[in-house]
Amino acid sequence: xxxxxxxxxxxxxxxxxxxxxxxxxxxxxxxxxxxxxxxxxxxxxxxxxxxxxxxxxxxxxxxxxxxxxxxxxxxxxxxxxxxxxxxxxxxxxxxxxxxxxxxxxxxxxxxxxxxxxxxxxxxxxxxxxxxxxxxxxxxxxxxxxxxxxxxxxxxxxxxxxxxxxxxxxxxxxxxxxxxxxxxxxxxxxxxxxxxxxxxxxxxxxxxxxxxxxxxxxxxxxxxxxxxxxxxxxxxxxxxxxxxxxxxxxxxxxxxxxxxxxxxxxxxxxxxxxxxxxxxxxxxxxxxxxxxxxxxxxxxxxxxxxxxxxxxxxxxxxxxxxxxxxxxxxxxxxxxxxxxxxxxxxxxxxxxxxxxxxxxxxxxxxxxxxxxxxxxxxxxxxxxxxxxxxxxxxxxxxxxxxxxxxxxxxxxxxxxxxxxxxxxxxxxxxxxxxxxxxxxxxxxxxxxxxxxxxxxxxxxxxxxxxxxxxxxxxxxxxxxxxxxxxxxxxxxxxxxxxxxxxxxxxxxxxxxxxxxxxxxxxxxxxxxxxxxxxxxxxxxxxxxxxxxxxxxxxxxxxxxxxxxxxxxxxxxxxxxxxxxxxxxxxxxxxxxxxx
Numbered sequence: 275x276x277x278x279x280x281x282x283x284x285x286x287x288x289x290x291x292x293x294x295x296x297x298x299x300x301x302x303x304x305x306x307x308x309x310x311x312x313x314x315x316x317x318x319x320x321x322x323x324x325x326x327x328x329x330x331x332x333x334x335x336x337x338x339x340x341x342x343x344x345x346x347x348x349x350x351x352x353x354x355x356x357x358x359x360x361x362x363x364x365x366x367x368x369x370x371x372x373x374x375x376x377x378x379x380x381x382x383x384x385x386x387x388x389x390x391x392x393x394x395x396x397x398x399x400x401x402x403x404x405x406x407x408x409x410x411x412x413x414x415x416x417x418x419x420x421x422x423x424x425x426x427x428x429x430x431x432x433x434x435x436x437x438x439x440x441x442x443x444x445x446x447x448x449x450x451x452x453x454x455x456x457x458x459x460x461x462x463x464x465x466x467x468x469x470x471x472x473x474x475x476x477x478x479x480x481x482x483x484x485x486x487x488x489x490x491x492x493x494x495x496x497x498x499x500x501x502x503x504x505x506x507x508x509x510x511x512x513x514x515x516x517x518x519x520x521x522x523x524x525x526x527x528x529x530x531x532x533x534x535x536x537x538x539x540x541x542x543x544x545x546x547x548x549x550x551x552x553x554x555x556x557x558x559x560x561x562x563x564x565x566x567x568x569x570x571x572x573x574x575x576x577x578x579x580x581x582x583x584x585x586x587x588x589x590x591x592x593x594x595x596x597x598x599x600x601x602x603x604x605x606x607x608x609x610x611x612x613x614x615x616x617x618x619x620x621x622x623x624x625x626x627x628x629x630x631x632x633x634x635x636x637x638x639x640x641x642x643x644x645x646x647x648x649x650x651x652x653x654x655x656x657x658x659x660x661x662x663x664x665x666x667x668x669x670x671x672x673x674x675x676x677x678x679x680x681x682x683x684x685x686x687x688x689x690x691x692x693x694x695x696x697x698x699x700x701x702x703x704x705x706x707x708x709x710x711x712x713x714x715x716x717x718x719x720x721x722x723x724x725x726x727x728x729x730x731x732x733x734x735x736x737x738x739x740x741x742x743x744x745x746x747x748x749x750x751x752x753x754x755x756x757x758x759x760x761x762x763x764x765x766x767x768x769x770x771x772x773x774x775x776x777x778x779x780x781x782x783x784x785x786x787x788x789x790x791x792x793x794x795x796x797x798x799x800x801x802x803x804x805x806x807x808x809x810x811x812x813x814x815x816x817x818x819x820x821x822x823x824x825x826x827x828x829x830x831x832x833x834x835x836x837x838x839x840x841x842x843x844x845x846x847x848x849x850x851x852x853x854x855x856x857x858x859x860x861x862x863x864x865x866x867x868x
Contacts, residue, residue, distance in 0.1 A: 275573045277311065278343075279325055280332040289313075289325050294360065295574040298335060298345060302454070302547040302567045303591045305422075305442050306369035309335055309345055313361040324361050327352060333365045337543045344543060346446045367444045371397055372422040379424060381414040386428035386440075386451075389414065393421045394449050402448030405440055407432045423593035425451075430590060439590040441548040455565050455588035457550040461542060464554045466647040468540040470579070470854040471845075472558040475534050475753060482529045484510040487520025497524035502531075533586055535560055541571050541578030550588065554644060556664055556693065559705055560584070561642045562721065577855075639726035640700040641680055643708045643719035650709075651835040652692035663689035664707035665728070673729055675706055680724035684708065693834070704728075740868040741809025744782035748774075748831050748839040748847070755847040762789070774841035775811060775829050783868050787811070791829050792822040798867035811865040812838050814857065826862055 277293050280286045292313045300307035313324040327333075327349055334343040351364035375397060381389055387404045389411075394401050409432040416424045422442070429440040429451060441454035463469055483502035487495040494515070502509075513523045535558065545551055546569050553560045568583035650658035663675050669691055676688040689708075704726060710716040755769050762773040769777070772791045779785045787797040795813060806812065810832045815825035830840030836852045850857060 275578065276336040276338065278334040278336070279327055280334070281326075282328065282331065287325060289327075292324050293573075295572065296335070297570060297572050299570040300547045300568070302441065302565075302585075305548065305591075306373055307345060307347075307367045307444065307546075309333060309347060309365040311363055311365075313363065327361070327363055333363070343446055346444070368399055368447060369422065369442065369444050369449065371399065372425070372449075373420055375421045376418055377421055377424065378417045378419075379415070381411065381428075383410045383412060384414070385410050386425070386432055389428040390425045390449070390451060393424055397421060400448045402445050402450040403452070405438070405451045405453055407436050407438070407440075409435055419593070426591055427593045430593065433590055439588060441590070443548065452548075454548055454590055455550045457552065457563060458542070458544045461544065462552045462554055463537060463539055463545075464647065465556060465558075465851065466554075466650060468542075469537060469555055469851070470540070470856075471538040471848065471850050472555050472560060473534075473536045473753070473845075473848065474558040474560060476531055477534070478506055478531050480529050481506050481509050481531065482511050482527055484508050485520075485524040485527045486510065486512045487524055488512060488514050489516070489520070495519040495521065495524065497521065497528060499528055499530070535564065535584040535586075537582045537584065539580055539582070541573075541580040543571075543578075545569060545580055545582060551582075553584075556644055556707060559666075559700075559707070561644060561707065565589075637726050637728065638703045639677075639724050640703045640705050641677065641684070641708060641719075641722045641724055642700075642705070643710050643716040645713040645716040646709045646711050656692070658693070658709055660709060660711055661689065662692040662709060664693045664709065665691045666694065666705060669694060669728060676727040676729075677706075678725045678727070680722045682719075682722060685724075740783035740785070741807075744778050744809050744868065745831060745833060745839070747778040747782040749833070749849075751847045752839065752849065753847065755841060757841050757843045757846050759843075769841050769847075771829050771841045771843075774847060775831055778831060779867060785867055787867060790822070791820065791826045794829055794865070795823060795826045795863075798865040801864040801866045803861070803864065806832055806835065806864040808832055808834055809868060811867055812840075812852070813862045813865065814860040815862040817860050824862060828860070832864070 275290070275296065276288065277290045277296065278286055279289045294312045294314050296309065296311040298307065298309050329349050329352055331349045333347055333349055335345040336343050345367060347365040347367040347370070349363055350366050350370070353362040377393070377396065379393070386407050386409070390404055391401050407429070411428060411431055414428060414431065416427060419427070426442060433439060439454040440451050443450050443452060465472065481502060483499040483506065485497045486493055487497070511527055513520055513527055515523050537553070537555070537560070545566060547566050550563055550565045553562065553564055555561065564584040564586065565588045566582050567585045570581045572579050644664070646658045646660070652658050652662065665673070665675060673691045674688050675691060676686075677684045678686065700721070703723065706726060708719070710719070751764060751774075755764055755767050755774065757770060758768050759770050761768040761770055763769060764774055764777040772789060772794055775794060776787055776789055779787045787794050791813065794811060798811065801810060812830050812832050813826050814828040817827045820827040828840070830838040830850070832838045833849065837849055838852065839847065839849050841847050842850065852858065852861065
């Protein structure tokens, strides 16, 4: 990463050595990008006197020795924390001017390309490559809207006809329109190589499945999502309309299940909002193509990391511009049309044969495949192999899944569950992953619907192992418990790391391991890194100055050879990976408790 500063006198200087940390971020809506960086500053030290960057100065950020900058913008905010300390600078790219400026236009029989050039000319912003639509808009009269919305609105109007999705970006100082969702070439995000942490969440908290439309205090229409009502009960809202029966307003009010995912990974400059990426993450079940909605890249101490928010569909931004004139040939399309998740009927049969209790059920399922990367292990710590299956976290290790209805060679085969992920559903169907030795075969398999008969195996006495119960307690609290130093209320949603592990072992196995990391350092017996397994304690040192023996300062519970569940100060109860540099650096030891 290299940073250049150009002042008002057009003098350019490389200021990389002064930059302590830099953050580069953007989103796929209101798509201006931002750079924030911190300068070390001491006016009394000739070697630590930060450059005198003023608002309006130009900042360029380069990838290594590349000649063309990845970011060009103007310094807009400058904050000095003390006489001797740091200076914080915030920089916006030139699209910021388009978002802050408003105008009114009347275009007739013009293409979005023509409209973009006209609007940019008024702001004296250069135009680069504009993706051709060759489609004219009969009448387009945006009134008192931002220049950004006017351009995006024009492209949105022709998107349905062309079948393309468009995305605005700045290429240096030039405004461009590119195809939204272009997949980053020759790059895969994988939990085996570059992913630090991942999260996948399905949230029904904002579901609305019945909307009543009123006009002049009289009900004129009722709109429902029957599948959602069956699953969540009636969640009702009312809207008031000026005309019609409120179908458009209802579509914008009805809301389905919200599905979100995020990734923390080793940085890649090409992974930015508006683009798509290939992901192979068995930990979260994120496998396939996803689209980046928000990105934050950080550069500090020579390390480039990125945080990505992901979407499951490639959707173009809708600024919702309606013409000032009513005689428009096109209208804006609602962007918040609700979606619903299919419900499935489950036929459950239980029996007890040979002392082994199980529950077998037929479910609608989605099967995907994953490549067995070198060094991959299952949740028992054994090398991953073919002939097994990865199941949702709701399933039990040691259980089995019988595949049917896929139309593949796997139909009729039964596989043992040796690993679990947290992607329980895809499109409302239970998700299973089949490990394969061939990367080409895994890619070719794709995503296949079918049926699954899951048999939940337990031990002869009808109980799971103590280690398994401890792990289950831990994973059941993922994304449900926030971190607070000294807190000890896991059921109430607030805990620190050692209170969380104490709760898991006592709740799951009836074993007291002590309240603090120092006490837990003496619990059970020490195990070497190479022999650690599911249910072991994993302890870390010097993540902060705890004052405890051996510097022990953090603790979690192993899920397999690399992954562990813990209550993190950065995100509450979550899953992390010992292969991440941070945890490798601070690793102290493992302890076998049960």
